[in-house]
Amino acid sequence: MKALKNAAGAAHIKWKALIFKALPHLMFIALLLLISSPSLVELKVRGAFAAVAVMIELALLCNWRSRSAHDLVMMVFAFLIVWEVVTTKIPNPNKMLFPPPENVFAIYYTDWKKIISGIFSSLFLLAYGAGLAFVSGIVLGLTVGWHERLRQALFPVAKVISPIPPIIYTPYAVALLPSFKIASIFVIFSSIFWYLFLNMIISVATIDKKLLDSARSLNISPWGLMRHILFPYCLPGIFKTLPISMANAFMVLTAAEMIGATSGLGWFVKYYSDFSDFTRVVAGIVLIGLVVSVIGALLARLDKLVIRWR
């Protein structure tokens, strides 16, 4: 009797789990049906939005074992369904302010040239500024952190400058510096450099003395000490601050683009808000979110690849 009850209970749990597992897929089908059903507002292209939904579904099928992927996709589909219903299936209070998802995703199809060049122009500036900041921040941080007199002189300077949010002097930099490129590279540089420099000084100065003794007993050269001891010692810390640094840099860059650029992702959003073309504005915002996430994911990959000694 008891065994039967247990079996019934197990079957019940199994049913629940199965429904739960199927839910995102059912939501996917519902979304496709919604997209193909008649809409109250005029839609130009429906295929782009449908393609996005299919891509999300495929991504879930590739990670079908992962519970968190399952939950995440469920949330995304729920959001897309709500968006679709609110903007196209019930009377839309303001077609300009609430663009339907079909039209937003269609922008990636119609404006792809502008979008690709925007991504590249933003990433170019980001790579330039961030590259400069990392090389100089690491080299100077190691040198200043190691050299006691330099450290005592420059540490207070770094401490005062690093907390100033670079976004605050972005408009001034754009006005002051001869070209927009130089200005945005400068603000990206300063958004990363001071924080990194400060952190490097602190971690070099607080390195375990036993590690240093071990290195000194090997008669290591000053260059070898920098290259083989201090630098790898600081590397995990650099990677820890990297995602925050890059997000900050991206924020500053898009802000600079909104002020002075003629291309780039920040410019794209600002330019079309001036025309109240909020379909393109929303498309730009979603795109910026995607680009930042992809950069973050790549950095996490890189972290795992480089720091193998944990």
Place this chain on the structure above:
Amino acid sequence: MIKLELKDVSLDYADGDAVFRALDRVSFAVARGEFVSLIGSSGCGKSTTLNILAGLKPPSSGQLLIDGLKSVGTGKNRGVVFQHYSLFPWLTARQNITLGLRQLGGQSSRELSAIAGRYLDRVGLTGFEDKYPYQLSGGMQQRVAIARVLALRPEILLMDEPFGAVDAKNKIILQDLLLELLDGDEDRKTVIFVTHDVNEAILLSDRVLFMRNKRIEEDIAIDLPRPRKREDIYNTKAFGIYYKKIMVKFYQAVKENIGDDVVL
């Protein structure tokens, strides 16, 4: 022949306005090929002595002589093994060894890598060449540290409680390994070994220096034949006598310190 000598060496360090003495007029000489242990309780000055011998700390007064010449700073003639953090966590076992070797210069990285492999082999770590320290047990890490220091072929080996953080079984394995490596060397290395383990000191040493209160209090010669084997040594009457002699020194230290504490 005297290999190294400390002459009237003291070390003071300042903490704010107060000056503390970390080492108080220590003098001793070590013959070439001799194995000398520094033993004593924590804070007696034994690790400080080793740091001065390594050149990691300059003495406040007195001299360190190596081969009769005054020595300042670290040198290629000395290699050090510490209790902790001997290895760099970001380098594999092999890379930890080649980093040291590279400082000597003159060899290609392929040759260095081959040398590192040979020494890892000698300490029984074949197959672990490309493991990072976190992937190795504490005992294995100390083997790598020993391989690293031996690969540098120093004339003097300085060891600061190298087996202090290793469990009893691995301690036996490592002590036997060290005996075997040293006895197998025709050109015997001069070794200074810091420990607080009495068994270990007798088993390994030709002489035990008992330190107390920043000074050397007694110089005990361990007159046991070499090459040594643990089983043989443990069964000799002499071992028991040495053991008792050193333990009595510890006991006295305890008793007298208790006397001091009562004043408080």
